[in-house]
Amino acid sequence: MKLNIAVLPGDGIGKEIIEQAKKVVVAIADNFAHDVNFTHAIVGATAIDKTGNPFPDETFEICKASDAVLFGAIGDPKYDNDPKAKVRPEQGLLSMRKKLGLYANLRPVTTFKSLLGKSPIRQDLVQNVDILVIRELTGGIYFGEKGRTDNGNTAFDTNTYTREEIDRIVRLACDYAMKRDKKLTVVDKANVLETSRLWRETAQEIIKEYDGLETEYMFVDNAAMQLIQGPGNFDVMVTENMFGDILTDEASVITGSLGLLPSASIGSSTSVFEPIHGSYPQAAGKNIANPLGTILSAAMMFEYAFNLKDEARLIEEAVEKSLEENYSTEDINRNNPRSTSEVGDWIVKFIQGIK
Ligand code: IPM
Numbered sequence: 307m308k309l310n311i312a313v314l315p316g317d318g319i320g321k322e323i324i325e326q327a328k329k330v331v332v333a334i335a336d337n338f339a340h341d342v343n344f345t346h347a348i349v350g351a352t353a354i355d356k357t358g359n360p361f362p363d364e365t366f367e368i369c370k371a372s373d374a375v376l377f378g379a380i381g382d383p384k385y386d387n388d389p390k391a392k393v394r395p396e397q398g399l400l401s402m403r404k405k406l407g408l409y410a411n412l413r414p415v416t417t418f419k420s421l422l423g424k425s426p427i428r429q430d431l432v433q434n435v436d437i438l439v440i441r442e443l444t445g446g447i448y449f450g451e452k453g454r455t456d457n458g459n460t461a462f463d464t465n466t467y468t469r470e471e472i473d474r475i476v477r478l479a480c481d482y483a484m485k486r487d488k489k490l491t492v493v494d495k496a497n498v499l500e501t502s503r504l505w506r507e508t509a510q511e512i513i514k515e516y517d518g519l520e521t522e523y524m525f526v527d528n529a530a531m532q533l534i535q536g537p538g539n540f541d542v543m544v545t546e547n548m549f550g551d552i553l554t555d556e557a558s559v560i561t562g563s564l565g566l567l568p569s570a571s572i573g574s575s576t577s578v579f580e581p582i583h584g585s586y587p588q589a590a591g592k593n594i595a596n597p598l599g600t601i602l603s604a605a606m607m608f609e610y611a612f613n614l615k616d617e618a619r620l621i622e623e624a625v626e627k628s629l630e631e632n633y634s635t636e637d638i639n640r641n642n643p644r645s646t647s648e649v650g651d652w653i654v655k656f657i658q659g660i661k
């Protein structure tokens with residue numbers, strides 16, 4: 307199969323981790339006789355420095371013309387520490403999501419047997435965790451009207467959702483739940499927010515169409531607690547943009563490290579595959595960041611963008627084996643850490659049948 311992949315490393319550790327994912331994609335392509343073609347493009351702070359725009363048109367065109375996008379990370383402290391900055395790297399990620407119509411962000415949270423002891427949560431609570439968090443990605447407070455009034459002394463961000471936006475994401479979540487354990491948790495704040503009441507009202511209607519689907523509604527504050535107290539009770543969770551952002555960082559701790567979680571953003575055009583973590587600027591250029599979230603995102607790419615499940619499974623198996631061998635970066639291996647590129651090389655060798 308011909309695989310045309312746009313590669314957007316972005317900022318911070320983006321370059322290093324994307325390099326590992328590319329090596330893995332090439333190894334898989336060799337193994338399964340696919341023809342892979344990478345096209346690189348800039349995004350984020352890197353793109354602001356070169357063009358003034360965090361998501362240049364050229365990058366957008368490259369994404370649209372590709373079968374899938376592999377994305378690294380975005381963000382730079384020079385903007386974080388300057389709240390008055392007119393352009394911000396994160397706007398690159400947000401406009402990419404909006405322009406490619408990526409309304410659904412799939413964030414699977416599972417535990418690896420060999421890492422059970424590394425989770426800050428008790429082993430008996432995390433051992434059977436297998437959650438798919440579906441985060442709405444192109445609406446809500448991220449994209450609502452925002453601004454300042456009162457000579458800059460009052461600020462506002464508006465949370466807006468239309469019935470259509472809620473409908474399509476809840477439907478997608480129901481479809482995924484039906485293929486899994488048939489349990490859906492709709493997370494909202496319907497006791498306070500009008501948008502959440504529209505979420506709940508819309509979800510209640512859609513769910514009637516799904517026979518045999520067990521549904522629960524949960525306020526986001528309660529969900530944050532239940533995720534720690536009983537993560538094994540969840541199957542598919544669906545929620546709005548901001549709640550999904552926060553809950554998935556929280557959920558990543560169950561696994562043992564934020565560096566392990568992949569994601570797929572899907573919608574109306576090319577899908578994007580990216581780790582859920584940020585650009586980790588303190589580690590940039592040091593070859594210490596965990597590349598597994600990005601490598602697992604490449605596995606999701608094979609599955610979701612190309613429907614190549616054997617290829618995806620082989621990557622997942624390689625990752626699992628590397629963790630069993632304790633061949634991992636310092637976030638999960640304090641005593642004998644391996645570098646970013648060493649972990650990438652190990653995974654490649656496993657795929658080539660050398661390990
Ligand atoms: C994520 C990130 C982004 C988000 C940032 C970098 C804008 O935290 O993908 O979860 O908030 O969506």
Ligand code: MG
Nearest residue numbers: 551552555582
């Ligand atoms: Mg986030």
